[in-house]
Amino acid sequence: MTSYWCERAWLGPGDIADGVIVIVEGSTISDVRRDQSAGSAHRLAGLTIPGFANCHSHAFHRALRGRTQRERGTFWTWRDAMYAVAGRLDPDSYHALALAAYQEMALAGITAVGEFHYLHHDVDGTPYAEPNAMGEALIDAARGAGLRIALLDACYLSSGFGRDPEGVQVRYSDGDADRWAERVSGLRAAGPDVVIGAAIHSVRAVPRDQLSTVGLALPDAPLHVHLSEQVAENDACLEAYGVTPTALLGEAGVVSPRLSAVHATHLAAADIALLGSAGCYADLCPTTERDLADGVGPARSLVDAGATLTLGTDSHAVVDMHEEMRAVELDERLRSERRGHFTADELIRAGTRDGHRSLGFGDEHGIAVGAWADLVTLNVASPRTAGTGRDAETAVFAATAADITSVVASGRRLDLDPARVGAQLGKAIDAVVTG
Numbered sequence: 001m002t003s004y005w006c007e008r009a010w011l012g013p014g015d016i017a018d019g020v021i022v023i024v025e026g027s028t029i030s031d032v033r034r035d036q037s038a039g040s041a042h043r044l045a046g047l048t049i050p051g052f053a054n055c056h057s058h059a060f061h062r063a064l065r066g067r068t069q070r071e072r073g074t075f076w077t078w079r080d081a082m083y084a085v086a087g088r089l090d091p092d093s094y095h096a097l098a099l100a101a102y103q104e105m106a107l108a109g110i111t112a113v114g115e116f117h118y119l120h121h122d123v124d125g126t127p128y129a130e131p132n133a134m135g136e137a138l139i140d141a142a143r144g145a146g147l148r149i150a151l152l153d154a155c156y157l158s159s160g161f162g163r164d165p166e167g168v169q170v171r172y173s174d175g176d177a178d179r180w181a182e183r184v185s186g187l188r189a190a191g192p193d194v195v196i197g198a199a200i201h202s203v204r205a206v207p208r209d210q211l212s213t214v215g216l217a218l219p220d221a222p223l224h225v226h227l228s229e230q231v232a233e234n235d236a237c238l239e240a241y242g243v244t245p246t247a248l249l250g251e252a253g254v255v256s257p258r259l260s261a262v263h264a265t266h267l268a269a270a271d272i273a274l275l276g277s278a279g280c281y282a283d284l285c286p287t288t289e290r291d292l293a294d295g296v297g298p299a300r301s302l303v304d305a306g307a308t309l310t311l312g313t314d315s316h317a318v319v320d321m322h323e324e325m326r327a328v329e330l331d332e333r334l335r336s337e338r339r340g341h342f343t344a345d346e347l348i349r350a351g352t353r354d355g356h357r358s359l360g361f362g363d364e365h366g367i368a369v370g371a372w373a374d375l376v377t378l379n380v381a382s383p384r385t386a387g388t389g390r391d392a393e394t395a396v397f398a399a400t401a402a403d404i405t406s407v408v409a410s411g412r413r414l415d416l417d418p419a420r421v422g423a424q425l426g427k428a429i430d431a432v433v434t435g
Helices: 057-062 075-086 091-107 133-145 166-171 177-184 208-217 233-239 243-251 271-277 286-291 299-305 323-335 345-352 353-358 392-397 418-433
Strands: 002-012 013-023 028-033 040-051 054-055 110-117 148-155 194-200 223-227 259-263 283-285 309-310 373-378 403-410
Touching: 002 373, 040 392, 040 403, 054 091, 054 259, 054 283, 054 353, 057 075, 057 091, 075 166, 075 392, 091 110, 091 133, 091 403, 110 133, 110 271, 110 353, 133 148, 133 233, 148 177, 148 323, 177 208, 194 208, 194 233, 208 243, 223 243, 233 243, 243 271, 271 299, 283 299, 283 353, 286 323, 286 403, 299 309, 299 323, 309 323, 309 345, 309 353, 323 345, 323 392, 345 353, 345 392
Parallel strands: 002 040, 054 110, 110 148, 148 194, 194 223, 223 259, 259 283, 283 309
Antiparallel strands: 002 013, 013 028, 040 373, 373 403
8 A cells, every 4th residue: 555645636627635645555546535744655746637548649650750840741741751660660679669659658647548559460461470469569568668558459451442451551451350350359458457449440441341340349348440530531431432431430330439539630510410429539639630730620519519538649749648638729729719618627537537438447537536546746836837826727738748747657656767768769769760
């Protein structure tokens, strides 16, 4: 049993308390007491909030940061650079890169990651001797960094509507959805800190007649999909099938409360209504969406329709959940020329409790009895946070990842050494990019 004394803690919407003792047994919180003195408990000075859930990650994209900003282009030209990195990885180099990327996430207060995984086979498409070697490397990396992981194994069968995989895409493909499901059935969660989930890479990468197979493969697990990130995808889907990507998913029976629609950027009103009425998650990744010039998703409209907002860092152009949270509100302001679409409390919930739920880590999350013992403490006296109120607005609209002074993840206080993590990132990226 370990006790932490939080100088100030966010305990839920509208509930900020001083002098909070949090008692941890194993990986969960067993007691929360208000108005306490520190006594012998470990002191967490500043504002403590729950741990973040990074609901959409491609770990290997971290190798692209700073390297894809040198020329003009589109999402599709960026994708060419991404494919070049994807073609160089093997299980060992993937593990090294993912471990460093996940350690950077831990520094940023992320305690669980949803890894959208489609890099399955060797570079020529041949399965490894261990068919899930790449996925197992990701699981081992997350556990090594102290994070929980939802491995969202993605089915990827075509390079576009009616087109076979091309180039590096052959290492993504299992041939058909049945063989994908057979391989995925060999993945096992090593403990409660690991969730095995499914993903439809996109409607352009999984043929219409195989969508339901993916959706049914893991019926009790999270299901994620890249949805309408680009107008070109919508146009191609309409040309191929006569319906929008969202409508296509609806026809296949995969739109349900366990579905996370990633990006959901270019949606028709009927698409928003379908996702909302089904109680889906809408997983926005604002820093990536602006980096790739995707556009701004209809966050407020989705939530008003009944969807639940979650957040991810996706390509890791930025790993800072504070920036993801505030970007949702700030992007809505740019779209509407009005302020005040989301409260700070709503955005913290999106970045914490609702994100963990979408990844399959249970309904209990927060600084509460029975929840995962995830505590992220912010310096409220930094040049960024000083004088901002030491409240939810501080966490969302003032703080950055650099203001995090302590992270407890699943009951374990993580060793945060930015210099060490930076050195590991540099070494792992150099090995992939120049090796």
